[in-house]
Amino acid sequence: MKIKAIALNTFKEAVRNKVYYLLIVVGILFALSSQIMSLLTLGDKVKVLKDIGLASINFFCVLIAIFTGINLVFKEIDKKTIYNIVSKPISRSNFILGKFFGLAVTLLVALLSMALIFFVFLLLSTGEFDAKVLLYFILLYFELLIISAISILFSSFSTPILSSIFTISLYLIGHLSWTFNEFKYNLTETFEKVVVYSLYYIIPNLEKLNIKNDIVLKIPIESDVFIGSIIYAVCYIAAVLILAALIFNKKEFK
Amino acid sequence: MKALEIKKLKKTFKSNFLFKKYEILKGIDINVEEGEIYGFLGPNGAGKTTTIKCVLGIIFPDAGEISIFGKSYNTGEARKKVGFLPEHPYFYDYLTARELLTFTGNLFSLPKKQVSNRADELIKLVGLEKKRELKLKKYSKGMIQRVGLAQSLINDPDLVILDEPFSGLDPIGRKELRDIIISLKEAGKTLFFSSHILQDMEMIVDKVGIILDGSIRKEGRLSDLISHSVRYYETVFTGVAEAALRENNLETNRLDNNYIIKSESEKDANDIIRFVNGHKGQIVSVTPVKMTLEDIFLKEIVG
Numbered sequence: 001m002k003i004k005a006i007a008l009n010t011f012k013e014a015v016r017n018k019v020y021y022l023l024i025v026v027g028i029l030f031a032l033s034s035q036i037m038s039l040l041t042l043g044d045k046v047k048v049l050k051d052i053g054l055a056s057i058n059f060f061c062v063l064i065a066i067f068t069g070i071n072l073v074f075k076e077i078d079k080k081t082i083y084n085i086v087s088k089p090i091s092r093s094n095f096i097l098g099k100f101f102g103l104a105v106t107l108l109v110a111l112l113s114m115a116l117i118f119f120v121f122l123l124l125s126t127g128e129f130d131a132k133v134l135l136y137f138i139l140l141y142f143e144l145l146i147i148s149a150i151s152i153l154f155s156s157f158s159t160p161i162l163s164s165i166f167t168i169s170l171y172l173i174g175h176l177s178w179t180f181n182e183f184k185y186n187l188t189e190t191f192e193k194v195v196v197y198s199l200y201y202i203i204p205n206l207e208k209l210n211i212k213n214d215i216v217l218k219i220p221i222e223s224d225v226f227i228g229s230i231i232y233a234v235c236y237i238a239a240v241l242i243l244a245a246l247i248f249n250k251k252e253f254k
Numbered sequence: 255m256k257a258l259e260i261k262k263l264k265k266t267f268k269s270n271f272l273f274k275k276y277e278i279l280k281g282i283d284i285n286v287e288e289g290e291i292y293g294f295l296g297p298n299g300a301g302k303t304t305t306i307k308c309v310l311g312i313i314f315p316d317a318g319e320i321s322i323f324g325k326s327y328n329t330g331e332a333r334k335k336v337g338f339l340p341e342h343p344y345f346y347d348y349l350t351a352r353e354l355l356t357f358t359g360n361l362f363s364l365p366k367k368q369v370s371n372r373a374d375e376l377i378k379l380v381g382l383e384k385k386r387e388l389k390l391k392k393y394s395k396g397m398i399q400r401v402g403l404a405q406s407l408i409n410d411p412d413l414v415i416l417d418e419p420f421s422g423l424d425p426i427g428r429k430e431l432r433d434i435i436i437s438l439k440e441a442g443k444t445l446f447f448s449s450h451i452l453q454d455m456e457m458i459v460d461k462v463g464i465i466l467d468g469s470i471r472k473e474g475r476l477s478d479l480i481s482h483s484v485r486y487y488e489t490v491f492t493g494v495a496e497a498a499l500r501e502n503n504l505e506t507n508r509l510d511n512n513y514i515i516k517s518e519s520e521k522d523a524n525d526i527i528r529f530v531n532g533h534k535g536q537i538v539s540v541t542p543v544k545m546t547l548e549d550i551f552l553k554e555i556v557g
């Protein structure tokens with residue numbers, strides 16, 4: 001009930017901001033522009049359509065996640081609206097959870113509207129219904145939730161500019177973190193091993209949640225890998241939110 | 255039972271330099287009895303807001319105890335009974351007054367119907383009926399202060415804590431707020447508020463606590479602190495020649511055509527009246543001036 005109140009308020013704040021719609025609309029326009037790109041290519045037109053379309057939706061959803069996320073908690077502290085929350089009978093962890101779920105709903109609405117239009121567009125221009133694209137969107141959603149949790153974590157103790165730098169860096173490294181895993185076989189020193197192993201577990205393995213290439217190249221997606229990826233995402237999110245709540249519990253609002 | 259009890263509350267702020275610490279609250283004791291209106295008085299920077307923030311768990315005390323109706327202040331049970339209006343309040347500006355009240359009510363897990371009815375009542379109470387569907391972005395400062403008061407009452411709190419509730423209000427708003435505070439007291443609520451406007455306080459408070467530089471200097475019933483004895487008499491008169499005043503060594507202040515004389519005792523005042531009548535002047539007024547909260551306040555500050 002209390003978590004729901006915070007979540008609903010967070011969602012309201014997002015949807016009463018014009019930038020939210022702007023990002024959704026521009027995202028859709030970019031996705032649809034793949035049509036033009038596909039006309040300019042000689043190769044597999046459907047492949048280009050999916051490649052560019054999915055990449056655009058991905059990019060704009062990530063933008064919404066990062067830029068809504070880093071402001072969420074910071075703005076409450078900066079504008080002192082947090083006074084009216086921590087003084088109420090609601091725990092600070094529940095506040096963080098409420099913020100996270102609010103952002104989750106905000107992203108779900110953005111992703112659903114982009115995805116829906118893209119599906120219709122794909123159906124009209126190729127005549128085929130590719131259910132696997134749906135799987136892509138599901139995993140993308142979990143990636144967005146990881147980014148949200150991370151940006152909430154950073155915004156609970158630093159400024160939006162620093163938070164966005166941290167979050168964007170983690171996002172970019174997150175797509176390369178699988179290389180650590182490959183890398184570790186070449187290491188002999190224990191110390192180096194420890195560092196690389198810990199980095200591998202600390203940094204979110206976002207590439208695990210990216211199945212764009214499998215879809216574009218029509219590689220079959222195995223169900224246990226798919227479910228494994230979701231479980232990984234849920235655990236990662238839980239860990240980040242617990243950390244955020246721990247930090248937030250100790251925080252004074254001066 | 256005490257509505258609010260603060261014992262030996264201490265709070266230190268660290269500055270950006272690692273070693274420098276500022277002791278803002280130096281062991282504060284405050285006792286607010288159930289059902290009274292308590293005025294928390296102190297000059298700028300004395301530590302009023304800091305104290306209130308500790309009570310509401312916005313910052314954490316270094317030492318001391320705080321209890322609300324006998325319960326430790328940081329529990330949900332204590333929080334449920336408290337209403338709070340922060341200093342210079344700011345609320346989500348994308349919400350309407352009604353939405354803000356609903357949101358606040360939901361933080362207390364109150365039943366939907368109850369929140370809705372109460373929100374309507376409170377909007378009426380603070381005189382914002384015409385603006386209820388307007389976003390808070392478009393509210394003036396005084397209107398925000400009113401919404402702030404309304405949200406602090408959404409849970410029908412037994413203890414209402416208001417930090418500078420009179421700031422930003424026009425004279426009518428101040429009068430309305432005083433009336434609301436009194437009606438809350440009549441409904442059995444306890445009120446704790448800080449203010450600079452001594453007159454507003456003097457008219458309504460039962461008890462005052464004066465804080466100065468992080469320590470409570472005086473705490474007591476207003477009637478005990480302010481002696482009802484007259485401090486001096488002020489006689490205003492006109493129509494007496496200046497030469498006559500000089501002759502009698504009378505020290506006067508002039509205001510337009512009137513002379514003003516302060517006298518220590520009733521006898522001295524009577525002498526002045528006789529003198530004025532003897533010199534064919536007219537008495538405009540004689541006022542016994544009593545001690546005010548301001549006098550106590552200034553005495554504490556000046557030393």
Ligand SMILES: Nc1ncnc2c1ncn2[C@@H]1O[C@H](COP(=O)(O)OP(=O)(O)OP(=O)(O)O)[C@@H](O)[C@H]1O
Nearest residue numbers: 254267276278296297298299300301302303304305
């Ligand atoms: N975050 C902070 N860090 C350091 N010092 C602070 C901080 N907040 C307040 N102070 C200091 O604590 C002291 C008390 O401040 P506080 O806001 O409690 O005063 P106040 O009595 O509410 O004053 P006012 O009447 O102006 O509202 C001031 O000297 C102030 O400079």
Ligand SMILES: [Mg+2]
Nearest residue numbers: 302303304341
């Ligand atoms: Mg203050």
